[in-house]
Amino acid sequence: MIFFLMRRLLQAVAVMFVISVIGFAVQGGLGDPVPQMLGPTATDAESAALRHSLGLDRPLWMQYLHFAGNAVKLNFGDSYFFHEPALDVIARYLPATLELVAASAVITLLLSVPMGIFCAIRPRSWLSRGLMGLSLIGISVPIFLTAMVLIQLFSIGVQVTLFPMDTGWGQWLNQLLSIDGGMPAYGRGNPIHVWGVWYTNFASWQGLLYLLLPALSLAFVMLPLFVRLIHAEMVEVLESDYVKYARARGLRPSRIYFLHALKNTLLPVVTLGGVQIGTLVAYTLLTETVFQWPGAGLMFLDAIERADMPLVVAYLMVVGLMFVVTNTLVDLLYRVLNPRVTLSGRSA
Amino acid sequence: MALLEVEHLDVRFPLRHGEIRAVRDVSFALDRGERLGIVGESGAGKSVLAFSLLRLLSRPGRIVRGQVRFEGRELTQLSDRQLRRVRGNRVAMIFQDPLTTLNPVLTIGQQMIESLKAHRRISSRRARSVALHKLRQVQISSPEQRLAQYPHQLSGGLCQRVVIAIALLLDPDIIIADEPTTALDVTIQAEIIALLKQLCEKHNVSLIVISHDLGVIGRLTQRLLVMYAGRIVEQGPTREIINDAQHPYTQGLINALPQMALPRQPLAQIPGTMPSLSQVPGGCAFHPRCRYRFTPQGLPRQDCRERIPEAVASGESRVACHWVRELIATLPIEEETT
Numbered sequence: 134m135i136f137f138l139m140r141r142l143l144q145a146v147a148v149m150f151v152i153s154v155i156g157f158a159v160q161g162g163l164g165d166p167v168p169q170m171l172g173p174t175a176t177d178a179e180s181a182a183l184r185h186s187l188g189l190d191r192p193l194w195m196q197y198l199h200f201a202g203n204a205v206k207l208n209f210g211d212s213y214f215f216h217e218p219a220l221d222v223i224a225r226y227l228p229a230t231l232e233l234v235a236a237s238a239v240i241t242l243l244l245s246v247p248m249g250i251f252c253a254i255r256p257r258s259w260l261s262r263g264l265m266g267l268s269l270i271g272i273s274v275p276i277f278l279t280a281m282v283l284i285q286l287f288s289i290g291v292q293v294t295l296f297p298m299d300t301g302w303g304q305w306l307n308q309l310l311s312i313d314g315g316m317p318a319y320g321r322g323n324p325i326h327v328w329g330v331w332y333t334n335f336a337s338w339q340g341l342l343y344l345l346l347p348a349l350s351l352a353f354v355m356l357p358l359f360v361r362l363i364h365a366e367m368v369e370v371l372e373s374d375y376v377k378y379a380r381a382r383g384l385r386p387s388r389i390y391f392l393h394a395l396k397n398t399l400l401p402v403v404t405l406g407g408v409q410i411g412t413l414v415a416y417t418l419l420t421e422t423v424f425q426w427p428g429a430g431l432m433f434l435d436a437i438e439r440a441d442m443p444l445v446v447a448y449l450m451v452v453g454l455m456f457v458v459t460n461t462l463v464d465l466l467y468r469v470l471n472p473r474v475t476l477s478g479r480s481a
Numbered sequence: 482m483a484l485l486e487v488e489h490l491d492v493r494f495p496l497r498h499g500e501i502r503a504v505r506d507v508s509f510a511l512d513r514g515e516r517l518g519i520v521g522e523s524g525a526g527k528s529v530l531a532f533s534l535l536r537l538l539s540r541p542g543r544i545v546r547g548q549v550r551f552e553g554r555e556l557t558q559l560s561d562r563q564l565r566r567v568r569g570n571r572v573a574m575i576f577q578d579p580l581t582t583l584n585p586v587l588t589i590g591q592q593m594i595e596s597l598k599a600h601r602r603i604s605s606r607r608a609r610s611v612a613l614h615k616l617r618q619v620q621i622s623s624p625e626q627r628l629a630q631y632p633h634q635l636s637g638g639l640c641q642r643v644v645i646a647i648a649l650l651l652d653p654d655i656i657i658a659d660e661p662t663t664a665l666d667v668t669i670q671a672e673i674i675a676l677l678k679q680l681c682e683k684h685n686v687s688l689i690v691i692s693h694d695l696g697v698i699g700r701l702t703q704r705l706l707v708m709y710a711g712r713i714v715e716q717g718p719t720r721e722i723i724n725d726a727q728h729p730y731t732q733g734l735i736n737a738l739p740q741m742a743l744p745r746q747p748l749a750q751i752p753g754t755m756p757s758l759s760q761v762p763g764g765c766a767f768h769p770r771c772r773y774r775f776t777p778q779g780l781p782r783q784d785c786r787e788r789i790p791e792a793v794a795s796g797e798s799r800v801a802c803h804w805v806r807e808l809i810a811t812l813p814i815e816e817e818t819t
Contacts, residue, residue, distance in 0.1 A: 378576055382596045
């Protein structure tokens with residue numbers, strides 16, 4: 134166990150190193166932050182002075198060493214734009230993103246597990262055929278399209294005028310098919326302070342309302358994949374000897390499905406789920422842009438535009454750390470679920 | 482009335498192209514405390530027969546015709562809920578491979594206790610003590626420790642003992658064991674056979690053992706069914722069949738036993754292979770492989786190719802073979818004794 138954690142720590146350091154190198158390597162491609170910071174009226178002398186004070190006149194590898202030395206002390210330097218430590222900036226923006234990710238992970242889990250199980254247990258029902266078909270389409274639809282469709286449907290609303298308005302039934306049908314919209318689709322609304330430290334959307338109806346559309350569209354990234362995965366695993370498990378044996382012992386179907394089969398089904402789902410939480414964080418870039426959700430993804434895109442190097446690299450490091458941490462947690466959880474696995478410091 | 486009566490059972494697997502008739506017109510009876518063996522090559526329909534008794538067929542298999550009466554109750558007509566009260570409770574099963582039979586992510590204890598709780602109103606503490614008692618009965622050492630273990634932490638032989646203990650948990654009337662020793666080491670096979678036999682005798686439990694191994698069946702059972710291509714070709718007392726098999730297929734099976742071979746002689750074989758259950762030859766299904774398909778004069782027997790043989794009595798056995806029928810007909814003395 135201790136060996137396992139130590140090995141994980143070493144891996145984390147290696148991953149962090151690679152990420153930071155890549156972050157620095159693309160620096161040249163991002164452009165020059167100095168004109169951004171000083172504005173168009175700055176003189177050459179002012180520019181040179183700023184460049185020197187930021188350390189930008191030194192060669193890249195020296196900048197990197199300087200950065201790495203500070204990074205070990207959790208100091209990623211000051212953001213060029215905000216003029217405060219990059220980590221502080223991220224700490225301000227990250228909670229909004231994490232709330233978004235958490236909400237959509239919960240939505241994905243709550244929908245995909247019942248759907249996947251249902252499709253496996255009742256393969257011939259029209260509902261499971263429909264769900265399986267939709268999931269195939271869902272996998273191929275990009276998130277910005279889902280997001281825009283959701284905004285059109287539930288925020289702007291749809292007025293159906295397909296049926297003749299002069300007849301009673303036509304009006305009735307039109308009204309039935311129309312959607313009022315009105316769901317918030319821009320920003321976070323007014324999150325509430327909880328315990329004076331936590332600034333959250335979860336604690337009020339209005340906050341949840343603002344969270345719903347972004348979280349839904351983010352959830353649709355993973356949902357179809359999970360439904361299909363759970364379905365495929367469940368179908369396979371239901372064919373296994375131990376499920377047949379459970380039936381032969383006269384156990385209730387609910388116990389067979391939700392304990393005997395589901396527990397075995399969840400093994401690969403947990404593995405994939407852990408990796409996908411990282412991917413969800415990545416997809417917040419798009420979701421936050423479409424919904425103008427003031428989270429770390431939006432901040433990151435702004436930082437790239439401003440060539441705000443410390444902030445960009447710090448963000449990459451934080452996201453990388455999240456990947457490593459979630460994957461480690463998943464491995465630990467996997468051991469709880471699967472007694473055949475023992476964690477060792479040796480081979481993977 | 483026998484404990485279990487199976488009559489004219491027909492099991493089919495409808496497929497996109499044609500269908501597989503795995504069990505054809507099978508009838509037999511099992512008395513309380515009796516131990517019955519079902520023997521035959523792979524693909525003879527033995528396992529399908531065993532699983533169809535409790536309607537545990539995998540899709541798309543279904544019982545097309547026939548009755549399965551257990552204590553006079555027609556199992557094929559029961560609702561799922563009623564059938565569940567029989568499964569594991571009155572009729573228990575033992576599967577072939579103990580390592581895949583037990584759920585890998587649940588402890589032995591969890592699986593034993595849930596079996597008890599599925600059929601009895603019983604506290605967890607009480608269920609635990611029953612489980613411990615049964616584990617001791619199957620001679621498992623340190624049973625308390627086993628309850629907390631997962632199947633992968635146990636050897637195959639130990640797992641099969643656990644499965645036998647689970648089968649005995651609810652004091653069933655019948656245990657159906659599908660190839661209970663096939664997946665085990667030879668040395669462990671003998672122990673498991675002895676254990677099964679001893680426990681069934683002690684608790685007066687009826688046993689149905691499926692096996693392709695006549696050695697296992699011979700040591701374990703009193704009566705024997707021989708299946709070929711979905712049908713019973715011979716049934717009778719195990720000892721009589723092994724000592725004096727009537728059906729040419731049974732004779733072939735017995736001659737193929739290694740114990741029957743002469744030193745430095747190749748093992749006897751039955752020529753050809755078992756037909757696929759979707760393309761069984763007409764007439765007697767065994768006739769293409771049978772050495773008696775010709776009369777002593779060298780002419781093909783018409784009956785063998787054209788008519789499905791009906792079972793005739795021979796000694797205490799019943800044999801479905803045209804050749805045996807002719808033989809009996811020409812030996813009037815033997816017919817009198819039957």
